[in-house]
Amino acid sequence: MRKVVIASFSLSLALTLSACGAGQTAATRMTTQVTDGVESTITIDGNDLKVSGLLLVAQPDGSAVLVASMVNNAATEDTLLGISVGGVVATLSAKTLPLKQDMALNFTGDSANASAVAVGVNARPGDHLPVSLFFARAGEMKLNALIREKTGIYAGVGA
Numbered sequence: 001m002r003k004v005v006i007a008s009f010s011l012s013l014a015l016t017l018s019a020c021g022a023g024q025t026a027a028t029r030m031t032t033q034v035t036d037g038v039e040s041t042i043t044i045d046g047n048d049l050k051v052s053g054l055l056l057v058a059q060p061d062g063s064a065v066l067v068a069s070m071v072n073n074a075a076t077e078d079t080l081l082g083i084s085v086g087g088v089v090a091t092l093s094a095k096t097l098p099l100k101q102d103m104a105l106n107f108t109g110d111s112a113n114a115s116a117v118a119v120g121v122n123a124r125p126g127d128h129l130p131v132s133l134f135f136a137r138a139g140e141m142k143l144n145a146l147i148r149e150k151t152g153i154y155a156g157v158g159a
Contacts, residue, residue: 036146037067047138048073049099054131056085056123056147057108057157064123064147065157066090066107066116066131072099079136080105085118085145086129092116099135108157117159125149 037053054068064085072078080097083090093115099105106112121129125147133141148154 036148038143038145040141040143042135042138042141045138046074046076047078047135049078049135049138049141051133051141051143054143054145056118056129056131056145057150057154058123058125058147059117059150059159061119062122063117063119063159064121064129065159066118067109067148067154067157068107070099070105070133072101072103075101076137077101078138080114080133081136082134083116083118084130084132084134085116086121086131088118088121090116090118096136115159123147 037055039050039052039054041051042049049070049072051068051070054066056064057067058064066083066085070080078099080092080099083092097105097114104111105114107114107116123129126149127147128144129147131143131145133143135141150157
């Protein structure tokens with residue numbers, strides 16, 4: 001009898017502590033975005049591109065600087081051909097930016113190897129602007145990016 005009591009107590013304790021019995025509204029099921037940057041992936045037709053942490057930093061002249069990381073996990077190389085921010089074509093650090101397998105393309109920061117600036121978008125902190133990324137193989141990726149103020153951790157982000 002004692003073994004049965006211990007087993008049922010252990011089972012009920014395991015269910016309670018793991019929140020398996022909490023149902024569809026369990027806190028562990030309610031995930032939220034923990035950063036200001038948006039994320040997206042393209043995983044069709046042999047593509048495996050991931051964009052993470054994408055946001056814009058407003059500059060004093062109303063332009064916007066892109067902050068993001070892009071990784072191509074597919075075996076076939078892809079190329080970032082261009083970026084559009086609010087309908088304005090952004091100026092890239094190079095005419096095209098190659099995305100080799102498992103090599104990150106980082107816009108701004110200590111490990112930056114690319115940059116993109118959209119001049120004339122009248123970027124205002126707190127607003128959102130549509131951002132389109134154009135890839136040679138994967139096609140177009142559309143995101144809605146938050147515009148951050150050039151202060152705090154973004155104070156050094158500039159054109």
